[in-house]
């Protein structure tokens with residue numbers, strides 16, 4: 001989604017802002033702009049298109065002098081991507097300017113109110129309302145104007161604001177859209193995400209809902225929306241700054257796929273203690289774990305797909321019923337949460353608006369929420385009652401790979417923990433499961449090393465129109481994710497189906513040569529899936545099978561087979577997904593797509 005960077009200090013602001021915005025490109029955007037105070041007035045340069053356009057227009061920022069400024073990458077919500085709709089937005093006399101992430105829900109009402117008072121709007125955005133509303137309330141005291149505006153607007157926002165009257169200050173505020181601020185010896189920074197300023201400072205402050213920050217070159221002050229000054233503790237970011245660089249890989253997605261063995265190890269190992277699993281973050285005794293009678297898993301996109309796998313694994317190993325919901329549905333369907341239920345939300349970014357809303361809905365009903373989250377200090381991490389971090393490090397490619405793999409193993413750990421506490425897994429089985437868990441990183445690496453075979457196969461499908469993924473049980477969950485990986489980055493239409501469901505309608509779409517990827521990793525379902533493969537083959541499909549080494553029988557029904565190494569059937573997702581990720585990646589590369597920043601998509605979806 002949109003990105004914000006601001007700087008005030010002793011150095012030229014524009015190059016720093018451009019650099020910061022480049023670190024946020026992965027979030028997805030369609031236009032970019034900067035507002036810099038040049039010592040006399042505020043100048044804005046903005047343009048539709050990639051950041052490169054803004055860099056060229058300003059010669060890398062050089063043509064915009066000034067030591068105080070704000071910048072933005074916009075992902076269009078209200079109004080098409082255009083120069084006019086790009087941020088920053090000005091008030092009429094160009095003395096107040098604002099950049100905004102989020103959505104002002106009552107903007108139509110405010111726009112009407114301001115139009116009635118004679119304000120003229122030039123863009124179609126909700127954000128321009130903020131610039132004029134600030135103007136309306138500004139009577140010489142910027143802080144008063146900012147807080148009055150915050151009391152009037154409904155919706156979500158992270159804001160950066162400049163007043164030409166107060167050129168030694170930047171104002172920042174936030175509600176339901178992430179914002180961090182930081183400081184070093186040269187100045188103070190605002191950003192919508194840590195990577196934008198990590199190069200300059202590791203000590204950041206997470207701005208909370210309805211807080212306002214006043215930044216000067218050498219200090220920052222925090223206020224409540226009622227202008228009461230507050231103190232805040234900084235958080236030190238431990239990431240390796242290089243983790244957010246490509247390190248010689250052609251794309252972040254490829255690099256992140258290759259990081260999966262490490263990610264899985266980092267998520268598993270701190271929680272495997274000898275022959276046991278210890279998840280301190282759960283903060284629950286075995287008695288409490290025993291008392292859980294239902295689990296609700298809520299998430300979006302790939303995190304939801306990890307949740308679907310989690311359902312099969314938790315139900316299988318711990319015998320607790322699990323309901324998995326898309327967060328956007330859960331929050332509005334008045335879900336039935338009964339005593340004894342546990343809510344788990346899963347999110348890489350920790351900022352997904354619908355998942356955050358589902359968390360709040362559950363908490364409002366008195367239920368404790370466990371967050372499985374990757375980004376430390378994110379909104380979900382801070383609002384969940386307990387947090388189990390997936391230690392995947394920064395994930396930059398829009399298409400998730402390593403964070404998804406980490407979510408899977410976090411769910412396996414929980415399933416085993418629950419199963420053990422409830423007496424559903426005997427010692428021998430538990431030990432064998434632990435052994436299989438520990439082997440996963442090496443097995444993932446083996447599969448990654450097989451990339452050439454998959455690249456060759458993928459090259460045959462860069463012209464594909466439709467691809468179908470089928471599987472049963474856990475294999476259906478893998479199919480969901482395999483299909484999403486392909487479609488989101490290659491723009492090839494693709495659907496995942498429970499293998500047995502295909503013949504209830506969708507099989508009519510199979511034509512001569514249609515690629516059907518059949519995932520078959522569950523021994524008790526091998527024969528069933530083979531029957532479904534035969535059905536599609538009889539209608540002309542070309543069948544790619546992803547299966548376990550022992551299942552040689554499948555060669556009779558498949559046109560091409562990719563084998564995964566042996567593991568417990570509950571853990572096969574972690575292995576079968578690797579060739580499917582590689583397949584999606586190489587098809588997209590073959591088609592010349594912008595793999596890391598697919599069209600229309602954003603890395604963290606902070607609007608609903």
Ligand code: M6R
Pocket residue numbers: 300301302303304346347348349350351352355398399400401484488603604605
């Ligand atoms: O940050 P989150 O895990 O909450 O994001 C959820 C989805 O937006 C995300 O998984 C999305 O589906 C990815 N682009 C898939 O690759």
